[in-house]
Amino acid sequence: MWPTIGRVTPVDVTPPLLQALAGKHPATKPVWFMRQAGRSLPEYREVRRGTGMIESCLMPDLAAEITLQPVRRHKVDAAIFFSDIMVPLTLAGVDVDIVAGVGPVVAEPVRTASDVRKLVAHELGDTSMITAAIERIRAELATTPSGDASWTPLIGFAGAPFTLAAYLVEGRPSRDHLAARSMMLSDPESWDALMAWCADLSGAFLTVQVDAGASAVQLFDSWAGSLRLPDYTERVAPWSQRALAAVEGRVPRLHFGTGTGHLLEQMAQGADAVGVDYRTPLDEAAARLPGVPLQGNIDPARLLAGWEALEPHALDVIRRGTAAPGHVVNLGHGVPPETDPEILTRLVDLVHTS
């Protein structure tokens, strides 16, 4: 510890993202955007042309390039590994595809106890392309400054077990996840087997990324918002905790879900920081989660509505975020594909100078 009186306090050269996730308020506020590596960038659309989504995630040079594009362009304080919730399923030999205009489609939905038994025989296979991509990303990030630090961290990424299970059971995106939620209630044994497999898959995928050099991870639960709190607490949260436990003590672990305002206390269990959907004000989240660093939560609709609508809202988010012990500025959901990238760059400047 360095007393501040009578001496010059040394600058903390830990990147601002990692300071905030450790519960500090760095001199420069860290900011990155969920889905910053994606369709909002013309350079992304250019390199993705003719290559399918999952295929792109499995090509080390391409995945590395896409991961780095928004860091170069926007000067964000973190790279997020370019991947997809479905990638670990593919690597485990499950037949999934991303269908344009639909989303992830599972060739053989998992509906019965027998389907679950067949599924859980699958194991995460070769992940060398993930390791290779991350090594390339780290090489460039090692010399890319973030705040006062000489390097920028990479965040690893995996879908949470419930979101994986919801896709596996429904076979495609759905609004209420009734098939998955009714399996959870009517056949808890199969449900637990399915969730244990999904949790271990997510945990293994995060571990591969941390082994290769990711400095933090985010577990993303797209669909947990469809659950009642008691069902989430009993039938889902323990499995998310199991996935997060795979990298416990190695890197800070962010846990994020959409429409999960009613689940925040549970989502904080087993995580080091919580990402907050745009519908829950950060000061309210901070009051409910004492001691927990927060991430979020600019409404993505404001990115499409122009700077006049965005600026006061972003400043309000930053102000409310000071109630948390550490705050990583981000959106409260992903970057919409229609976003003008220039507004994102301007938003990064605003966060860094505010």
Next chain:
Amino acid sequence: MWPTIGRVTPVDVTPPLLQALAGKHPATKPVWFMRQAGRSLPEYREVRRGTGMIESCLMPDLAAEITLQPVRRHKVDAAIFFSDIMVPLTLAGVDVDIVAGVGPVVAEPVRTASDVRKLVAHELGDTSMITAAIERIRAELATTPSGDASWTPLIGFAGAPFTLAAYLVEGRPSRDHLAARSMMLSDPESWDALMAWCADLSGAFLTVQVDAGASAVQLFDSWAGSLRLPDYTERVAPWSQRALAAVEGRVPRLHFGTGTGHLLEQMAQGADAVGVDYRTPLDEAAARLPGVPLQGNIDPARLLAGWEALEPHALDVIRRGTAAPGHVVNLGHGVPPETDPEILTRLVDLVHTS
């Protein structure tokens, strides 16, 4: 007022639904189900065969038959008028269709100020088929007992202005309604013109139903859950209140939305009762909305999970509902099409005998 000591208290022959909506606890708890008139019933699938959704809503004999089917089968305490959120748009001459596997599709999405100006020139046209359907329904319900009453009430129905506007702007169902929400933020003048038109359309459609004999109405906001509270309060709630005001003082007005746990206080404004999504426990809703009768909120996933999963959950909902000044038992979202109708009949019996 009738003192209960030393006299026989006369039975209140007001139907239990209307007692509960007036803030009383009738001897028999009222129950009905959102989407009770629909695909869960074989007799519905039979009469709908070969007839499109909106077309069915506009055929008085068919709409009346479909509305009455669940009352006959399940002995529920209310009929809900068989209609669709898109029907008033069709009656106003807007080109919309319900596409299988997609949902409502608007031929010419409303994206610009000029689009809005063109749209608001439309007026609700001939509604005689709605009036005719309701007259047929009322004739049968007049002799269908509900609790101690000799008749069963009909609930009228309309989509809330935001849900109509979201479909009109997006052109089809979406998850986050980014196009609609960004128009709301970037062009408030066009937004207000659009919402005023939607509110008046919904209000007029409710009025037609009340004029024809509906005993209550429900304004249904499918998509309001995507909004932050400040945006809902400033840019949406006043228009829902305007729609509800069209039948103020004539019948009790229910206001329901999905994923709207963060908006309940606002949704209670201008309504006589609030429908609660399955994710907010009714005792919590009752504490937040003192004096407001509530409706809900059995999780539809429990209908698919079998009686063992459903019964304790339904009894818990009923118990929590006693915290409200009046409680109409219902689901916390619509009946899933895959529901076994026998489990619904059994659930009605459980509610009536609990």
